[in-house]
Amino acid sequence: MRPLLIVNPRSAGGKTGQLFDGLADPIRRSLGDFDVQRTEHPRHAVDLAREAALAGRELVVAVGGDGCIHEVVNGLMQARKSGDARTRLGLIGQGTGGDFRRTLGIEHRLDQYCAALKHGRIRTIDVGHVRYHDHEGRPAETYFMNILSVGLGGLVDQHVARMPKTAGGGLAYFAASVRGLLGSRIGRVRCRLTLKGETREMDVETRQLAICNGRVFGGGMQIAPMAEVDDGVFEVVDLGSSPLPRFVAVSVGVYSGRHLRSADVQHHRCERIEMELLNKDVADRFLLDVDGEPLGRLPIEVSLVPRALDVMVPA
Numbered sequence: 001m002r003p004l005l006i007v008n009p010r011s012a013g014g015k016t017g018q019l020f021d022g023l024a025d026p027i028r029r030s031l032g033d034f035d036v037q038r039t040e041h042p043r044h045a046v047d048l049a050r051e052a053a054l055a056g057r058e059l060v061v062a063v064g065g066d067g068c069i070h071e072v073v074n075g076l077m078q079a080r081k082s083g084d085a086r087t088r089l090g091l092i093g094q095g096t097g098g099d100f101r102r103t104l105g106i107e108h109r110l111d112q113y114c115a116a117l118k119h120g121r122i123r124t125i126d127v128g129h130v131r132y133h134d135h136e137g138r139p140a141e142t143y144f145m146n147i148l149s150v151g152l153g154g155l156v157d158q159h160v161a162r163m164p165k166t167a168g169g170g171l172a173y174f175a176a177s178v179r180g181l182l183g184s185r186i187g188r189v190r191c192r193l194t195l196k197g198e199t200r201e202m203d204v205e206t207r208q209l210a211i212c213n214g215r216v217f218g219g220g221m222q223i224a225p226m227a228e229v230d231d232g233v234f235e236v237v238d239l240g241s242s243p244l245p246r247f248v249a250v251s252v253g254v255y256s257g258r259h260l261r262s263a264d265v266q267h268h269r270c271e272r273i274e275m276e277l278l279n280k281d282v283a284d285r286f287l288l289d290v291d292g293e294p295l296g297r298l299p300i301e302v303s304l305v306p307r308a309l310d311v312m313v314p315a
């Protein structure tokens, strides 16, 4: 069957919808014939990817940002659960952030995306799975391919999601980050981590803690430069509970990976982690960011599905 391109026309502030027809010809020259489906609403890509995999497509390409990739990954994982579909994932990055393609080392150029699809190699990656509570308190679950964080990141995502769609990209994200930072609270969190069959419990106080399959989040922040998407473990990076000015200084180091040298920052490894918020009065400001989406809140149970998905990456 022909490859399917799932296009999020709203990605990159709506530019993808306008630009995609112009991209189709160069993609076709490299990939050959393909089919296209444009998403019509949020989470539509989950259904499109699942149906494509169950129909036996060998390759499904997410054309959009990290949110689009997250949805396509969820569709492919759902298909895998309900059958033995083993569809490969491809990427053509068209978003504002591009954190997952940075993790995979794909340069943001159409010819590089096409080269990875046509002549690349398959990398079989681990995928995270999380059980959580949505903003109305209902139990929910999702897969994630990159990073899940608790605390400040989810609050920033929520501010971004509530901004008018006309707000400009970089500046609007910066404003949401400042607002999130000033409104953020320190969570007292009970964590149960399991690594190689051994479970240990610890209580942490943190403004932001990230559970990382990939390396980069927040539009280029190298929260876990040591992470490998196919090593069977999560890197857990806790940015600590220092007062705001010191927290900001440590966070600036996340752009280069320097934060890991700070005494405020803790690093753990696990295949599974359960987290429960002890100071429930901060629950509205201590939120989940799952691959950049503000999905809900604690308590959570996160587990790693090893070698779950084949992704096309540069040769």
Ligand SMILES: Nc1ncnc2c1ncn2[C@@H]1O[C@H](COP(=O)(O)OP(=O)(O)OP(=O)(O)O)[C@@H](O)[C@H]1O
Binding pocket: 008, 009, 010, 011, 012, 013, 039, 040, 041, 042, 043, 044, 064, 065, 066, 067, 068, 069, 094, 095, 096, 097, 098, 099, 292, 293
């Ligand atoms: N037709 C649609 N109408 C409205 N929203 C949509 C539609 N299709 C997809 N979406 C939503 O658009 C959101 C953003 O998508 P995506 O992440 O692909 O782009 P981005 O935000 O520009 O990139 P990045 O996440 O890399 O910054 C996702 O939450 C997705 O559910």
